[in-house]
Amino acid sequence: MKEYRTITQIAGPLVFVEKTEPVGYGELVNIILFDGSVKRGQVLDTSDDLVVVQVFETTAGIGRDSGVRFTGETIKMPVGREMLGRILSGGGKPIDGGPEIVPEKRLDITGAAINPYARASPNEFIQTGISTIDGTNTLVRGQKLPIFSGAGLPHNNVALQIARQAKVPGSTEEFAVVFAAMGITKEEANYFMQDFERTGALERAVVFLNLADDPAVERIITPRLALTTAEYLAFELGMHVLVILTDMTNYCEALRQIGAAREEVPGRRGYPGYMYTDLASIYERAGIIKGKKGSVTQIPILTMPGDDITHPIPDLTGYITEGQIVVNRDLHRKGIYPPINVLPSLSRLMNLGIGKEHTREDHKKVSDQMYAGYAEGNDLRGLVAIVGKDALSERDRTFLEFADLFENRFVRQGYDEDRSIVDTLDLGWDLLATLPVEQLVRIDRDLINKYHPKFRQAGKAQG
């Protein structure tokens, strides 16, 4: 392999190399430093006379005397069953002191798009044991459902609780967790690792760690390595894989850094104009394929800068993912765990995974009715602050109380509390029973007669 010593310019993470043989777009590049160490990069722009290389590590130590080798192939990830239980760096190298991974296959990390025609419709209900997810924002296999959070909120606990409790009721199929950390602190990483070890989840997990002090540019490939691994486990080995990506905000910052270094025309808030497409190339790597056993379910976590849901990162994410779970500061301040605010939360695939065949026939309507009741009660709180509770009508007062009950009984639960879907729905009915029956406009009479505690017990007493 030819080695070039024609570096002309180094700017941030970018290295410009002149007069090379034809080099392929997206090729993997090795840069050899004078001490023999090697740094990896990727071709971003190639032409007859100039090649632009993006280096995944710090460019410290690279100079005009460094050698450049073009490998002739795009970045590949060695994958194998052995990876389960291993901890790798954000660049895919083992950092747990164990041996190198013996690859069963080497796969391109960009990953081709799944043909929409080959996809199977996701409809298997995943029970997370968290009422605000199972009851009102149901997760299904093959979905990508991010957690939108803010700095200092317990999103990591929520993610861990999901990873620990997630199951498909009645199913015993093989599952695995792929965990990719991008730019999180060592402390946070330890927290995840300890919980994985405590619960024995590590055996079934592949962990990629790019920590806060690791090179930012490496974050560009970390999620891609993780998803390539996940796709291998899912579609070649037939496992059900849950992928946790944290924190996508750090990933986007790295993307912006490269865009700035390339002097691109920036889009909103300095993020590159192609961020939607770039994020889609990560988030869309979730799903189920017809005729294959496994599935990839994604839970990306991102912290919203300034808790602002209209910030480009949560905004573009929300347009790609199938809903979002929003962790809320006010609930957290009230001491409610998990502080999930259901109002801005949403699961787009919920309707496919619930109902008679999956959970229970009343699921959708109970959920809608609780949403409407909580939204109305929540609005009334603002009014009460001005006019006082006494000025409210009888009807309004019941809704106000409903909102409080909803937060304290439905939202609030223990860190290790694993509620079954039946418990969650019955709890929902118990709360709805505090409202007058004629206010339950979203539920048809048959279901009310069957599940409403008032009639349910009457029915039982007769029977």
Place this chain on the structure above:
Amino acid sequence: MNEKTAKSGEKGVLKRIAGPVVTAVNINAHMYDVVKVGHEELMGEVIKIQGNNTIIQVYEDTSGIRPGEPVSNTGLSLAVELGPGLLTSIYDGIQRPLSVLVDKMGDFIERGVSAPGLDHAKKWEFKPLVKEGDRLGPGSIFGEVQETNIVHKIMVPPNMKGGIVKSIKSGSFTIEDIVCVLDNGDQLTMMQKWPVRVPRPSKEKVNPTIPLITGQRILDGLFPIAKGGTAAIPGPFGSGKTVTQQQLAKWSDAEIVVYIGCGERGNEMTEVLTEFPELEDPKTGKPLMERTVLIANTSNMPVAAREASVYTGITIAEYFRDMGYDVSLMADSTSRWAEAMREISSRLEEMPGEEGYPAYLAARLSEFYERAGLIKTLNGDSGSVSVIGAVSPPGGDFSEPVTQNTLRIVKVFWALDAKLSQRRHFPAINWLNSYSLYLDTLHDWYDKEVSPEWNLIRSWAMEILQKEAELQEIVQLVGSDALPEAEQITIEVARMIREIFLQQNAYDPVDTFCDMTKQYDMMKAIRAYSDLAYAAQAVGVTPTQIIAVKAKGEMPQIKFIKDYKPALEKIQKDMEAEFNALRSSA
């Protein structure tokens, strides 16, 4: 030797590759020519010519492509194949059938595979509709094929002259077989090709007068779109754009539906693919898929093909329009299309306009929407294309360029509202911000087809809703009990309009589609309550008593009952009886 002139020809070489945009030299190409790039012959399109440099957007991933690889010009512009076989198909942005791609390259979309839009081997039963000696002009229908339950009319391509039929066949043929020969020697097959960026011609455009009935109460009832009209649905994520678009694709009374998933989610397209074959068209009872063409270029598929996907879709829609059909086209989402333009434009290092979008954004949007319309076809028939575009404004901010430029063109605006969707008020269309400019032109149709009272009752409902918005401001300050009695009733009536009429459950088998008669009956029942309520209040019945009327509590259930008339009549009777009792005790 001047290299530029000496080597100009059909083949050139690649000079530079930067993502989906590549530069070739020494190739003689014209704007929007389709070229084959590299050894793998990836499909691309010329988008800029600069001296000897030809700049090409490539519809497939360019990883691994090197400078020096060959580029060849096909000399044709990007075109779609039109003929029997379109219906029930699902295509990517450049009309490659996704089902064929699965067979050719497996579950993931690899590159360098071409596939014709139509099956060239399949035989169709061709029935001639003209005989020897008949005269055919451009756009004339000379035969038909029973494609699904839809009759596919076979037309003379609009860019052919036509002539007198010399011979015409009948029987089973492929789309490549010659079925008709004209006296000038022109040979006609069942297939035609049309460049996607050129609108198909028509005789004239006329003003639309018939609504596109969608079965969605807030749309048909309050903000209707005409057949041949244009509408935009802007909204932040999670406000229900896609569900609304899918409801329209399912239930709108167009004969053909073209659904473009432009830069959206893969799982959503799968949902459409699994649902549509099972759902029945309320008119024909046949699977909805039989009248549908799907185009799915998901967000992680190549961005240049996403740019092309809306053109591919509208060209197919125009083709069916030319047969005399009413076609509705849904584009979800035009913002992703605009972003594709922005991405390509920024790779071309063009001077950006607002928010990095190219300066020609407004022009492209208006060109696209202008391809909608009710027209007289070349053969004198009439057909229409209605275009409904979803817009995804960043942060839900309607002042951004794509929303603003769209609103300048479209006639109907369905404003989605995150606040409504958060309280699960679906469809989350804000009744105060939305509008339809077709109300006047459709006035007569509603008058004749629904009821002479409809237009009055519609304005009444809008007035109540407007009044409620004003009253709510006061309620926010002083509480609802402080309102005068009559206004407390107004608030209650407005609540009924919102909860009973406007809210509609897309997932309920009955409520998902509501015809105009039911819409009218429901609104009339609310109006009846309102009239009784005000009359009772005038004789001293308290608002608390009026609001507590039992019979009205049953009204929301009407939505979920298919044969609703007996139940509704009973409610009205009970309601009257209760009010009578209240009045006499007051």
